[in-house]
Amino acid sequence: MTSPDRFDARPEVLRLEGVSLWLSGREILHDVGFSLRAGELTGLIGSNGAGKTTIFRVILGLETPSSGRVLFAGHPRPHRNRLIGYVPQSIGLDPDVPLRARDLVALGIDGDRFGIPLPSRGRRRLVDDMLEAVDAQAFADTRVGKLSGGELQRSLIAHALISQPRLLLLDEPLASLDIRSEQEVVGLLARIAREQQIAVLISAHEMNPLLPVMDRVVYVASGRAASGSTEEVVREDVLSALYGHHVDVLHLQDRILVVAGKDEGHHLELEREQHALPPRGLG
Amino acid sequence: MFAGFMVHAWVVATMVAVVAGVVGFFTVLRGSAFVAHAVPQAGFAGAAGASLIGISTFAGLGTFAVVSALAIGMLGKRGRHDAVTALALVFMLGLGALFLSWSEEYASAIYALLFGEVLGVSTNQVLATAVLGVVCISAVVILYRPLLLSSVMPEAAEARGVRSHRMEMYFLVVVALVTTMSVPVVGALLMFSLMVGAPGAARSFTDKPLGALGLSVGISVAIVWIAIAASYETDWPVGFFVGVLGAVFFVTGRGWAAWRRSGAGRVERARQPATGPMRFTTATGMNTEPT
Ligand SMILES: Nc1ncnc2c1ncn2[C@@H]1O[C@H](COP(=O)(O)OP(=O)(O)OP(=O)(O)O)[C@@H](O)[C@H]1O
Numbered sequence A: 001m002t003s004p005d006r007f008d009a010r011p012e013v014l015r016l017e018g019v020s021l022w023l024s025g026r027e028i029l030h031d032v033g034f035s036l037r038a039g040e041l042t043g044l045i046g047s048n049g050a051g052k053t054t055i056f057r058v059i060l061g062l063e064t065p066s067s068g069r070v071l072f073a074g075h076p077r078p079h080r081n082r083l084i085g086y087v088p089q090s091i092g093l094d095p096d097v098p099l100r101a102r103d104l105v106a107l108g109i110d111g112d113r114f115g116i117p118l119p120s121r122g123r124r125r126l127v128d129d130m131l132e133a134v135d136a137q138a139f140a141d142t143r144v145g146k147l148s149g150g151e152l153q154r155s156l157i158a159h160a161l162i163s164q165p166r167l168l169l170l171d172e173p174l175a176s177l178d179i180r181s182e183q184e185v186v187g188l189l190a191r192i193a194r195e196q197q198i199a200v201l202i203s204a205h206e207m208n209p210l211l212p213v214m215d216r217v218v219y220v221a222s223g224r225a226a227s228g229s230t231e232e233v234v235r236e237d238v239l240s241a242l243y244g245h246h247v248d249v250l251h252l253q254d255r256i257l258v259v260a261g262k263d264e265g266h267h268l269e270l271e272r273e274q275h276a277l278p279p280r281g282l283g
Numbered sequence B: 001m002f003a004g005f006m007v008h009a010w011v012v013a014t015m016v017a018v019v020a021g022v023v024g025f026f027t028v029l030r031g032s033a034f035v036a037h038a039v040p041q042a043g044f045a046g047a048a049g050a051s052l053i054g055i056s057t058f059a060g061l062g063t064f065a066v067v068s069a070l071a072i073g074m075l076g077k078r079g080r081h082d083a084v085t086a087l088a089l090v091f092m093l094g095l096g097a098l099f100l101s102w103s104e105e106y107a108s109a110i111y112a113l114l115f116g117e118v119l120g121v122s123t124n125q126v127l128a129t130a131v132l133g134v135v136c137i138s139a140v141v142i143l144y145r146p147l148l149l150s151s152v153m154p155e156a157a158e159a160r161g162v163r164s165h166r167m168e169m170y171f172l173v174v175v176a177l178v179t180t181m182s183v184p185v186v187g188a189l190l191m192f193s194l195m196v197g198a199p200g201a202a203r204s205f206t207d208k209p210l211g212a213l214g215l216s217v218g219i220s221v222a223i224v225w226i227a228i229a230a231s232y233e234t235d236w237p238v239g240f241f242v243g244v245l246g247a248v249f250f251v252t253g254r255g256w257a258a259w260r261r262s263g264a265g266r267v268e269r270a271r272q273p274a275t276g277p278m279r280f281t282t283a284t285g286m287n288t289e290p291t
């Protein structure tokens, strides 16, 4: 797909170095390291409880690593940062909240500042332009609680983007979307990454929807991570080492199937075949 | 109806209505209606206790309201605090009942604390109410944006450096201050009606946050004015009218929203064909076209 050299030409926006995190006596993250570059779209892939949201919280500075470093363009992360746009995992919205999509987007400009913002033509144009960029004009004046999953996701992306961040973090933006909305959102995010040269990190438990546009993958399993291009990471040897037990990687046409569950019924079939294969090095 | 002692009543009640409408907007937005019920009960217990030992009921009311609000905020630090709020509510009601049983001679004063005494407001009270009102409104104006953001999307607010728990504590203190200024006028039981009924109704009428805030104030003032006038004419308690009108506005709002939804639904369907399929061309050359 793309050679590693092309990655290195792009400026690095974020780097995690050997990040470990202990919470309530448990090691949630262990030696996690990867970097994100401008204009690149990276998938943060892992099953439930793997540590995806925790990695976002570390990047946002909401959790302090027990060891390791988080470097923002080569510097320690500044305390409060508009340079990171964040779309949280499944925000539970009260359907009666008197807030339109455009208000949600406007809160992204300076929602952390004190005072009531004075309505101005500049602000309105900024919001309108952002809504247009994510194709959200049609529902700009709709109450957020009434938006469909895809519409809400696009509004949230606009909210996160309007402060012109260098890094955009999206926690499971594709969850609860149908295939059509999924493709729309993925296409939109890829376009944003390329056109605005933003580093985009998208978490998902399923990598297939991201495959066509993903430049890199960070694969997470029980707090450990492996990163690189899809070809480098999504391989039986790498993922088996990550999971600590054998994992099958099956290519079905354009899709990749990772069978990692030790005790899943369908896995028994595959495990018998495994004995016929030559042993693989872990690493 | 507008002469002499009534002037104070109109002025104080209007101030209370405005502030309750403003703070109530955030109370409903944050799903803190229950807190707006518990804190006034604590204020009531404080006032009853203060009158028992012969100090200013206003001071007892304010102290208990602030302390209980802070306690609810501290104990409910981890996420939802409805259990802690309920506990504070019953604890304070019990305390209020005890003080009440010890001070039978003050029964009419206690009744006023529960149901309000809008027609017997003194000049001192006008001043105290005005000062607290200005403090509350200023606090809401200053906190407006971060409070709105952390009410709607706490995780996104945290990511922007807005500490959700700090916002919660500020907000609870504001609720305690509103309680202190409102309870002597509309009473502990009926303050709730202004703080929840008016903003709850307002958000059915408009989708805009500032519009809903303004409408919440408007409805709250309307409730209080109509209640005072009706009470003056009929001699029935002000509290009765405040409670009934709060419910009437809320139900009217719901009805309006339902009616508008059915109308809007038709518009939505008519609009559908105009929105064509979207097309994104990405740098990888992938062309996704939803079918
Ligand atoms: N504050 C905390 N204290 C203790 N354990 C925690 C804390 N936060 C998260 N964890 C644990 O860390 C692990 C990783 O959680 P995390 O939310 O990062 O997973 P995730 O990959 O985002 O999962 P999902 O796909 O379900 O969202 C889980 O086992 C979770 O229980």
Ligand SMILES: [Mg+2]
Residues within 6 Å of the ligand: A052, A053, A054, A089, A171
């Ligand atoms: Mg998660």
